[in-house]
Amino acid sequence: MTVFASGQSFYGTGGVIHDFKGGFKIDSFPIEVSGLHSKIDKNFGIAKICFTILHPKVSDLKIELISPDGTSIWLTNRNGKDRGRHYTNTCFRSNGFSGYVHQAGAPFTGEYIPDGRMTFLNNGQDPNGTWYLMVQDLRTGEKGALNFVTLEFSENPTPNTDVSPCSMEDGTACKCADGGEGCELLPDLIILPRLTLDQVKEYPWNDPYYPGQLRLAASIANIGEGPMETFGNNKWYCGSEEVKDSMVICNDETHPRQQINQRIYKKNGNKIEWQDRIAGTNYFDDKPGHNHYHVDDWVEFRVVKEIKDKKGNVLKRELVSKGSKVSYCLFDSGICNNSDSICVLNGKTYGDKNLVNYGLGNYMDCKSLKQGISVGGYDTYGMMYEGQYVSLPKGLKSGDYILEVEVDPTGIYKEKDKSNNTFKMPIHISQQE
Structure with a gap:
């Protein structure tokens, strides 16, 4: 009723x-x-x-x-x-x-x-x-x-959600970083530190649900001038063999991978143009809670031990454990706002006041054809999602380590700046038995 x-x-x-x-x-x-x-x-x-x-x-x-x-x-x-x-x-x-x-x-x-x-x-x-x-x-x-x-x-159902007048239909209000009339509008992907800092937890080996796991959250934001967009080209593969379509089940009982392009947008005067470049793959994820398409190898998690001298200088880094490259559905689960403390990196807050072309993109779901993260958008995966962990080795000594979260670990997507793709934070690990 x-x-x-x-x-x-x-x-x-x-x-x-x-x-x-x-x-x-x-x-x-x-x-x-x-x-x-x-x-x-x-x-x-x-x-x-x-x-x-x-x-x-x-x-x-x-x-x-x-x-x-x-x-x-x-x-x-x-x-x-x-x-x-x-x-x-x-x-x-x-x-x-x-x-x-x-x-x-x-x-x-x-x-x-x-x-x-x-x-x-x-x-x-x-x-x-x-x-x-x-x-x-x-x-x-x-x-x-x-x-x-x-x-x-x-x-006024959604106050404080205005975006810039820059749009795919009319590029007049879109801006180039150098102030010119023509440029590539490239994305710039970063890991937002706050969510990972708030959601990270070590589980002992006798935990009934998450034995030996370091679980963590990750939120990827786009602070560039253009959207991060993937576009399926309807070419499906089981391994290296091309198959008819997404309905085929491969010999290993997995779903086929679709080759995807990264769509790069360009400002040309008052027009927005685009050009595709071959990038990675996506596939249909049928695990509980998903049942939509994921872009392969989107993030990677690592636990590292730093060996330092007496002065605190790092002499070498030892990889303790590395998670498998995790696939994500790319969409806008939120959008950066200068009035909050979510989209902050190195002390700078990003949002509508300082991101040119803010809101350009607009991605709401996880289809095989198109996915992405808008300018100023972010895509969040909490610590209880599938794959959001690193398995810690049994017998790992307690002590201080470094957790690293890297977006686009294979480096196949074109961005404005790749030097900021990895987030690092100190963590303390209890002895794993």
């Missing part, structure tokens, strides 16, 4: 959130919306969603909101670290005063900025129809329940 209240708030009832049983399953909870204007945009649209979910391990959960036209955003994906319980009167809006949900702790009581961007929903669509709260449990062991969910529509 849904109830219409005050012309702009809509309520849906809850239900059971089923435990993961090894297969793809999403619990969907409908919210019926009616009687609103036939178009939602930056002037009037969806402003807030609230719910209460009782669940003893919320990092098992991926929670999305999907609109009547099929557009969806991540509200919160595997947040709460390893022991967080419940979402209690949790709300999401574009400028939530409680901060980013991926930096908060359970039970998340308050108003948070979601993992996705609310602006993607206010896309000119007709809001009347059925919206769904989609909840997916991704790990066996616990089940929960949704108590309620509400949607709120209002004027």
Whole structure:
């Protein structure tokens, strides 16, 4: 049953959130919306969603909101670290005063900025129809329940989300770094330190879930003049053998890889042009919580021991452990803002006030054809996501080490500056037995 209240708030009832049983399953909870204007945009649209979910391990959960036209955003994906319980009167809006949900702790009581961007929903669509709260449990062991969910529509639904007038359709307002009328608008990828600093944890070898793992989060931002965009060319391969399409299953029972191009945008006077260059590959990731396309070998994690002399100078570096190159879905899970402390590197905050062509790109999902990170956008993977760890060797001596996180470790994408692709932080490891 849904109830219409005050012309702009809509309520849906809850239900059971089923435990993961090894297969793809999403619990969907409908919210019926009616009687609103036939178009939602930056002037009037969806402003807030609230719910209460009782669940003893919320990092098992991926929670999305999907609109009547099929557009969806991540509200919160595997947040709460390893022991967080419940979402209690949790709300999401574009400028939530409680901060980013991926930096908060359970039970998340308050108003948070979601993992996705609310602006993607206010896309000119007709809001009347059925919206769904989609909840997916991704790990066996616990089940929960949704108590309620509400949607709120209002004027100025996503304040403080304006972008520059630079666009793909009209390059007049786009800028070159040197002030000229023609240039390549290259991306510049960095690891945002704050998220990794906030989410890193060592697990002992007797841990039942993550034995011997150093788990960590990583957030990749684009602070360049142009978007980081990959574009599929519809050539699919099992190893070196070209196959018909993405529906083929390779002999090793994996999905085929699609060759992808990096699309480089160029400013030419008042026009935006582009040119493709062959880059890496993507593939369909069917692991729980994904079921979309990932770009291969996007980040790499390393633990390093530095050997120093008495004066503290580094004499040599020894690689202790290296994770496999992790594949990511590339999309804008957030956008940098000069008024917060997320997009900070070497003491400088990046956002709409100092990134030329801010907002150029606009990537909302993980399709085989196109993915990317906008200018000023960032793509976040929390510490409870698959692959977000380094396995520590048994018998590793306790002591001080260096954790390194590198984006584009194979160096196949063209950027403005590759010298800032690696983030390093000191960590203390307890003895692994």
